[in-house]
Amino acid sequence: MATVKLLTDEEVASVPAVKAVFDDIRATRKSDFVNNFWRALANQPALLERTWASIKQVMMEPGELDPLTKELVYIAVSTANSCSYCVHSHTAAARTKGLSDQQYAEFLAVIGMAAETNTLANSLQIPIDREFLIG
Amino acid sequence: MATVKLLTDEEVASVPAVKAVFDDIRATRKSDFVNNFWRALANQPALLERTWASIKQVMMEPGELDPLTKELVYIAVSTANSCSYCVHSHTAAARTKGLSDQQYAEFLAVIGMAAETNTLANSLQIPIDREFLIG
Amino acid sequence: MATVKLLTDEEVASVPAVKAVFDDIRATRKSDFVNNFWRALANQPALLERTWASIKQVMMEPGELDPLTKELVYIAVSTANSCSYCVHSHTAAARTKGLSDQQYAEFLAVIGMAAETNTLANSLQIPIDREFLIG
Amino acid sequence: MATVKLLTDEEVASVPAVKAVFDDIRATRKSDFVNNFWRALANQPALLERTWASIKQVMMEPGELDPLTKELVYIAVSTANSCSYCVHSHTAAARTKGLSDQQYAEFLAVIGMAAETNTLANSLQIPIDREFLIG
Amino acid sequence: MATVKLLTDEEVASVPAVKAVFDDIRATRKSDFVNNFWRALANQPALLERTWASIKQVMMEPGELDPLTKELVYIAVSTANSCSYCVHSHTAAARTKGLSDQQYAEFLAVIGMAAETNTLANSLQIPIDREFLIG
Amino acid sequence: MATVKLLTDEEVASVPAVKAVFDDIRATRKSDFVNNFWRALANQPALLERTWASIKQVMMEPGELDPLTKELVYIAVSTANSCSYCVHSHTAAARTKGLSDQQYAEFLAVIGMAAETNTLANSLQIPIDREFLIG
Numbered sequence: 001m002a003t004v005k006l007l008t009d010e011e012v013a014s015v016p017a018v019k020a021v022f023d024d025i026r027a028t029r030k031s032d033f034v035n036n037f038w039r040a041l042a043n044q045p046a047l048l049e050r051t052w053a054s055i056k057q058v059m060m061e062p063g064e065l066d067p068l069t070k071e072l073v074y075i076a077v078s079t080a081n082s083c084s085y086c087v088h089s090h091t092a093a094a095r096t097k098g099l100s101d102q103q104y105a106e107f108l109a110v111i112g113m114a115a116e117t118n119t120l121a122n123s124l125q126i127p128i129d130r131e132f133l134i135g
Numbered sequence: 136m137a138t139v140k141l142l143t144d145e146e147v148a149s150v151p152a153v154k155a156v157f158d159d160i161r162a163t164r165k166s167d168f169v170n171n172f173w174r175a176l177a178n179q180p181a182l183l184e185r186t187w188a189s190i191k192q193v194m195m196e197p198g199e200l201d202p203l204t205k206e207l208v209y210i211a212v213s214t215a216n217s218c219s220y221c222v223h224s225h226t227a228a229a230r231t232k233g234l235s236d237q238q239y240a241e242f243l244a245v246i247g248m249a250a251e252t253n254t255l256a257n258s259l260q261i262p263i264d265r266e267f268l269i270g
Numbered sequence: 271m272a273t274v275k276l277l278t279d280e281e282v283a284s285v286p287a288v289k290a291v292f293d294d295i296r297a298t299r300k301s302d303f304v305n306n307f308w309r310a311l312a313n314q315p316a317l318l319e320r321t322w323a324s325i326k327q328v329m330m331e332p333g334e335l336d337p338l339t340k341e342l343v344y345i346a347v348s349t350a351n352s353c354s355y356c357v358h359s360h361t362a363a364a365r366t367k368g369l370s371d372q373q374y375a376e377f378l379a380v381i382g383m384a385a386e387t388n389t390l391a392n393s394l395q396i397p398i399d400r401e402f403l404i405g
Numbered sequence: 406m407a408t409v410k411l412l413t414d415e416e417v418a419s420v421p422a423v424k425a426v427f428d429d430i431r432a433t434r435k436s437d438f439v440n441n442f443w444r445a446l447a448n449q450p451a452l453l454e455r456t457w458a459s460i461k462q463v464m465m466e467p468g469e470l471d472p473l474t475k476e477l478v479y480i481a482v483s484t485a486n487s488c489s490y491c492v493h494s495h496t497a498a499a500r501t502k503g504l505s506d507q508q509y510a511e512f513l514a515v516i517g518m519a520a521e522t523n524t525l526a527n528s529l530q531i532p533i534d535r536e537f538l539i540g
Numbered sequence: 541m542a543t544v545k546l547l548t549d550e551e552v553a554s555v556p557a558v559k560a561v562f563d564d565i566r567a568t569r570k571s572d573f574v575n576n577f578w579r580a581l582a583n584q585p586a587l588l589e590r591t592w593a594s595i596k597q598v599m600m601e602p603g604e605l606d607p608l609t610k611e612l613v614y615i616a617v618s619t620a621n622s623c624s625y626c627v628h629s630h631t632a633a634a635r636t637k638g639l640s641d642q643q644y645a646e647f648l649a650v651i652g653m654a655a656e657t658n659t660l661a662n663s664l665q666i667p668i669d670r671e672f673l674i675g
Numbered sequence: 676m677a678t679v680k681l682l683t684d685e686e687v688a689s690v691p692a693v694k695a696v697f698d699d700i701r702a703t704r705k706s707d708f709v710n711n712f713w714r715a716l717a718n719q720p721a722l723l724e725r726t727w728a729s730i731k732q733v734m735m736e737p738g739e740l741d742p743l744t745k746e747l748v749y750i751a752v753s754t755a756n757s758c759s760y761c762v763h764s765h766t767a768a769a770r771t772k773g774l775s776d777q778q779y780a781e782f783l784a785v786i787g788m789a790a791e792t793n794t795l796a797n798s799l800q801i802p803i804d805r806e807f808l809i810g
Contacts (some may be wrong), residue, residue, distance in 0.1 A: 001262045003631045004644075004807060033266060037252070040259045044645035047652070050729060051252065057725070058244045065241045069204050073242060076208045077249035077659070079393040080215030082487035082622035085256040086249070087395055088267040091408045104409075105449035106200045107208060109193045111393060112386040112452070114212035114221070117172070117186065119385035119482070120378060121220040123349040124175045125357055127136045131168060132223040134680060139360045139374075140539060179375035182382070185462070189455060212389070214663040217352035217757035223663055226678045239679075240719035246663060247656040247722070254655035254752070255648060258619040260627055270408060271532045273766045274779075275674060292427065303536060307522070310529045314780035317787070320597070324590060328514045335511045339474050343512060347519035347794070350485030352757035355526040356519070356536040376470045377478060379463045384482035384491070387442070387456065391490040394445045396478045397406045401438060402493040404545060484798040487622035492800055496543045509544075510584035513795060517587070520794035521787040524617070528754040528786060530762055541802045541805060573806060577792070580799045598784045605781045609744050613751045617789035620755030625796040626789070628807040639774065646740045647748060649733045654752035654761070657712070657726065661760040664715045667676045671708060671761040 006039040017045045021052050028056060035089060068097045076111050141174040152180045163191060170224060193240050203232045211246050276309040287315045291322050298326060305359060338367045346381050408419045411444040422450045426457050433461060440494060481516050546579040557585045561592050568596060575629060608637045616651050691762040692720045696727050703731060710764060743772045751786050 012018045022042075025034055041048040059070055071094040078086035094104075147153045157177075160169055176183040194205055206229040213221035229239075282288045291313075292304055311318040329340055341364040348356035364374075417423045426446075427439055446453040464475055475500040483491035499509075552558045562582075565574055582590040599610055611634040618626035634644075680686075687693045697709055697717075716723040734745055746769040753761035769779075 001803075001808060002260050003628065003809060004259055006261075011379060020240060035264045035266070036261050037256060040261045041255065043641065044648060046732075047255075047645055048647050050732070051197035051255070051652070054248055054725060054729075055252070057721075058241075058248045063144045063241045064238045065207075065245070069207065069246050070241070072200075072204065073207055073211045073245045074249045075393065076211040077246050078216050078253050079389055080212050081250065081253040081257070082392055083256050084395060085263055086253050086259045087393060088263045088408065091393075092267040100199060101448065103199045105452055106193075106198045106205070108390060108393060108449060109452050109455075110200070110208050111212050111389050111636075112206050113189055113193045114455075115216065115389040116191070116382040118213050118216040118218035118221050118384040119349055119381050120176065120182075120186070121172060121218050122216070122352055123345065123357060123361075123378060124139055124143075124382060125137050126171050126220045127176045128220055128223045128676075129170045131170070132227040133676060134678060136533075137536060138358065138539060178371065179378060181462075182379050185379075185459065186382070190457075192451075201287055210663065213416070214659055217662055219662075219665060224665060224680065226663075236718065241723055243660060243719060244722050244725075245664060246659050247726075250659035251652040251656040254619055254651050256653060257622055257624075258615065258627060258631075258648060260624060263406075268406060269408060271668075271673060272530050273674060273763065274529055276531075292559075305534045305536070306531050307526060310531045311525065313776065314783060317525075317780055317784050320594060320784075321525070321787075325522070326592075327450045327586075327590070328511075328518045333511045334505060334508045335477075335515070339477065340511070340515050342470075343473065343477055344519045346478045346481040347485050347516050348448055348523050350482050351414070351520065351523040351527070353523035353526050355531045355533055356523050358533045362537040370469060373469045375469045376463075380470070380478045381482050382477050383459055383463045384479045385486065387460070388483050388486040388488035388491050389492055390446065390452075390456070391442060391488050394409055394485070395407050396411075396441050396445045396490045397411050398541075399440045401440070402497040403541060404543060480798065484794055487797055489797075489800060492798060493543065496798075506583065510587055513584060513798060514587050514590075516794050516798060517591075517791040523787050523789040524754055524790035525783060527757055528750065528762060528766075528783060530759060542800050544799055546801075552786050558687070575804045575806070576801050577796060580801045581795065586795055587795075591795070594788055595792070598781075598788045601762040602717045603781045604775060604778045605747075605785070609747065610781070610785050612740075613785050614789045616748045616751040617755050617786050618793050621790065621793040621797070623793035623796050625801045625803055626793050628714050632807040640739060643739045646738045646745070647734075649750050650740070650745050651732045651752050653729055654749045655756065658753050658758035658761050660716065660722075660726070661712060661758050662756070665681055666681075666711050666715045666760045668760055668763045669710045671710065672767040674724065 001126070002040050004040055004043045006036050007042040008039075009034075012042055014044070015045065018042045018048060021048050024056075025052065028060065037085065037089065068094060068099060068103075071097055071099070072107055075107070076114075079111060080115070137171070137175050139175055139178045141171050142177040143174075144169075147177055150177075150180065153177045153183060156183050159191075160187065163195065172220065172224065203229060203234060203238075206232055206234070207242055210242070211249075214246060215250070272306075272310050274310055274313045276306050277286075277312040278309075280358070282312055285312070285315065288312045288318060291318050294358075296323065298330065307355065307359065338364060338369060338373075341367055342377055345377070346384075349381060350385070407441070407445050409445055409448045412447040413444075414439075416495050417447055420447075420450065423447045423453060426453050429461075430457065433465065442490065442494065473499060473504060473508075476502055476504070477512050480512070481519075484516060485520070542576075542580050544580055544583045546576050547582040548579075549574075552582055555582075555585065558582045558588060561585075561588050564596075565592065568600065577625065577629065608634060608639060608643075611637055611639070612647050615647070616654075619651060620655070677715050679718045680714055681711050682717040683714075685708075687717055690717075691716045693723060696723050696810070699731075700727065702737065712760065712764065732739065742780075743769060743774060746772055746774070747782055750782070751789075754786060755790070 071090055074090045209225045295304055341360055344360045476495055479495045611630055614630045700709055746765055749765045
């Protein structure tokens with residue numbers, strides 16, 4: 001169904017740049033599973049390397065936002081962009097990072113409200129209050 | 136610039152249903168400031184009441200997601216929906232709830248990555264891995 | 271602010287193909303006002319002609335949907351696509367076609383609900399019921 | 406395929422708050438059919454109750470917009486938001502409310518034109534005419 | 541799965557206006573294959589005729605943009621609008637017009653970057669530099 | 676109007692990591708002008724560095740797509756995502772890379788058609804033809 005072939009481990013074995021990324025994905029995640037997103041990007045080695053390097057830095061390096069919060073933000077964007085693949089993969093990731101049913105219910109309520117009020121504000125073309133502006 | 140008149144406190148004073156919501160907004164937020172979103176919705180009293188009741192329940196009732204996380208999720212959706220008003224108002228709200236510059240920088244990195252990978256997955260039409268499916 | 275110059279009547283006078291469209295806009299709408307959308311498209315005569323011909327056929331020819339319903343549908347799409355210009359111009363058009371305050375309030379409630387449930391369905395990735403499928 | 410389990414009538418039977426909503430859906434629609442949207446939301450009882458109460462008020466209470474017009478507006482938003490589930494369920498609903506083939510053809514023409522002109526206006530960044538502004 | 545029946549050649553044979561468009565599609569493309577998009581639109585003859593006439597003019601008439609560039613722009617929009625059907629059909633079209641694997645990799649990198657910076661600019665609400673304005 | 680302060684050259688002078696990026700932007704573009712996008716990102720040095728490095732690689736390294744084609748694809752995505760800032764900055768960039776009025780007219784026609792047919796395909800929920808699938 002993809003617009004490119006999803007590369008298997010065998011096919012990747014002969015492309016060192018791609019093989020190195022797959023090895024790093026497995027080592028970083030401590031899992032043998034490499035999901036389809038990376039198998040599709042494997043057709044574009046430069047894009048694969050840059051994307052994986054960015055994901056590793058943005059999503060996995062310790063910072064001031066905890067990993068679960070990052071996943072929720074990721075799902076929110078993916079939902080608004082109607083990316084089925086991303087919604088599925090990041091909801092699964094959120095669960096492995098401890099998302100509870102109650103947190104998920106609250107999250108859904110927030111994204112639903114946000115979408116509703118976005119639509120109202122965009123349709124009413126509400127001007128931004130001076131109080132919200134910087135400086 | 137709005138498609139409706141933004142109602143002033145004087146105009147609202149004579150509409151009890153709207154006045155009651157404005158009073159509740161002020162009491163709940165412990166602030167005299169009522170932003171333009173509510174002044175625009177004041178033209179549609181039933182919609183105003185329902186929207187405020189939902190926002191109060193979804194965003195302010197204590198739960199398992201902390202208030203700052205909810206605001207970040209809200210900004211994420213508002214950004215993806217290109218709602219300038221909502222981005223401004225909820226970024227301001229996030230700052231009053233303690234958003235640090237470092238957290239904001241990490242948040243921006245996450246929504247940027249999400250948008251990028253959403254686009255890649257949607258353009259490559261990547262099929263969902265069996266591993267991500269429920270049940 | 272536009273990415274092209276908005277052409278004035280003087281500038282249009284020397285381009286017959288564009289002048290003819292402007293004349294037809296004025297005759298069809300029985301008004302001397304030609305709004306900025308057409309003044310921007312006037313830089314691309316072929317696109318101007320095709321777009322005006324389509325708008326005239328789609329929005330103005332009598333059919334089974336009344337003109338106000340068409341405008342509401344137009345605003346709904348324009349809101350979801352965050353087109354400020356289109357929201358403003360078609361909300362103004364809807365008012366000239368009789369949109370009442372109460373109808374507008376109900377319309378806003380519908381687009382808000384739709385956006386909210388779209389988000390819930392897209393985030394929950396709900397499978398389509400067999401009952402909704404054709405044939 | 407959903408990110409949550411779709412609850413069956415048996416599973417719902419033991420959750421009074423959810424059971425009450427399902428009963429009301431059946432009574433209101435005079436049909437035994439409860440579609441997957443509600444079966445997914447049944448995992449989040451508070452969200453289920455609030456969403457159903459809003460849908461009932463917004464879509465089913467008599468007002469100045471007729472039920473078919475509301476459905477067309479709903480489909481327009483759902484299409485722009487790429488919500489397959491919502492497009493399917495509300496197109497089916499529109500047909501049960503009398504949508505004719507000719508009305509559907511005109512509706513499709515309108516949403517197509519709207520999307521096209523939204524794109525042109527957003528790409529040309531056309532400034533809003535003074536004539537469209539309120540007050 | 542469509543919301544309308546996809547019309548077969550047999551069904552189309554008795555509707556001259558539709559038959560004429562199908563014949564023109566086949567003659568223009570020098571191929572017997574008529575894809576589902578046109579078979580769905582065949583239910584709305586006026587929309588079918590106008591859409592095919594526009595596509596023929598916009599995508600096939602010689603101009604200053606080469607056919608492959610047009611297809612890449614088309615895929616970019618279709619991806620951002622989450623149109624699976626359009627992404628598939630225009631990626632296939634781009635390949636028949638000579639899209640190389642390297643070009644596709646570069647294209648994917650561009651649309652990914654664009655989506656990422658769009659999100660950053662929309663979330664930071666960056667004001668437009670005077671240098672970018674016309675006139 | 677931004678949600679962060681746009682940093683001036685004076686403010687940037689004392690932050691070596693940011694100063695280095697600004698210097699590289701100026702050297703790479705052979706221009707003293709640093710636009711607001713980078714002045715806003717300057718508040719998030721890590722994000723600034725990663726974004727500039729990616730833009731440089733994706734948009735400026737020689738490849739199989741020429742620079743103007745990349746800009747057109749960038750504008751197409753930015754338009755669909757309603758990013759005013761990005762539409763303005765990349766339309767200006769396209770003009771400096773030689774975009775002719777005729778090319779721009781053809782480009783606008785393509786993105787308009789794409790948006791229209793995306794909407795039709797998404798509303799009709801057209802199934803993907805077997806002929807478009809890989810492998």
